[in-house]
Amino acid sequence: MYPFDYHRCASAEEAKALLAELGDGRLLAGGQSLLPMMKLRFVMTGNVIDLRDCEELRGIDIGSGAVTIGAMTRHVDVASSKELATALPVLAELAGGIGDPLVRAQGTMGGSIANNDPAADYPAACLGLGATILTTAGEIAADDFFLGVFETALAEGELVTGVRYPVPAAAAYMKFRHPASRFALAGVFVARAMDGLRIAVTGAGSQGVFRWHEAEAALTADFAPEALDGAELDTSDLNSDIHADADYRGHLVRVMAARAVRKILAANR
Amino acid sequence: MPLVNMTVNGRPVAREVEANTLLVLFLRETLRLTGTHVGCDTTQCGACVVHVNGRAVKSCTTLALSCEDAEVVTIEGLSDGEALHPMQAAFREHHGLQCGYCTPGMIMSAVGMVRRLGTDLDRDTIRDELEGNICRCTGYQNIVEAIRAGALAMADRPDA
Structure with a gap:
């Protein structure tokens, strides 16, 4: 790792102010993506601001029709x-499939979302459920938040403080994991939400997480696995690398x- | 250089460290606790697992300075003097190691597993939970048997 100065903040507002004062800095949440990237020298920063004392940003609040997580x-x-x-089992299952138990002991939801790794799991949950990202500057709809590979709609100095997930009628997330990194080679989140059907795909798109609109239309017409056969998927927008080509x-x-889809149908039987 | 204070294996320590010092290097090179190993250094193999405030974590992916005021336990802090911890004893009994390089991490993960999930662990659960620990000798069969037995032995030792 390149050298840096270390700082510690106990609140999002404090971190925001420090970030503005320092000019150059990176926020350290659980560190399970940032530290490996810094070790590889993909990331260089003059200042690391550790958020681990921000207890106000931890917690799960089950509301009526929505779940908010710090x-x-x-x-x-x-x-x-x-x-x-009980309230949103698909999200608990998704979190339980991230990395390994040791990574899960440190990695955080907000860190995952702000980082927007193109193969991360949480972006699929946010987009699939039509969640709202809560930040120090306001609220951003998931549809507007994930812009590209490691790119989000967060402005300079804006922090994610939480996410509000609407509770769907039914949802399931399935991923095919890379056996070493445990990131998704392809992960698909299907939700029958109150305002319609949503499908989010992670791990596969060259621009990160995306909604598969053709499959949403196909499943809206007929919620059955066979309906997907007719749904178009443009593979020219998918990643090709040594692990898997676009096809x-x-x-x-x-x-x-x-x-x-089968999992949702089986659960509702 | 910044100063870091933490408790390691029950002993308070205070040392100056560079800000970019990883916990594993702090333990090995500053404190000379070389039981915690560096295998891959890329957050995959789990040879560096230690407990920070009771949670099993990868010390190659943790800054030493993030552990200010934390309680850190390494493999050296597990035994009670000469008496092995029940999980260590189970690894010896069941031949849960070949070359031994991954063993400290395996044992720290296993103890973390028991603390989170209880002492009656079935073999499928153990295999799932070992996802973050790699044995290059591929001796998983006896590692799983050792953890199953070690977990049961921990039931009789609530303090372990």
């Missing part, structure tokens, strides 16, 4: 929340989507 809530706490297992990723997206 940005600094760790994956393990989302995965093991008994309240969430194979396209195939995985279809298979994961069909599994998610």
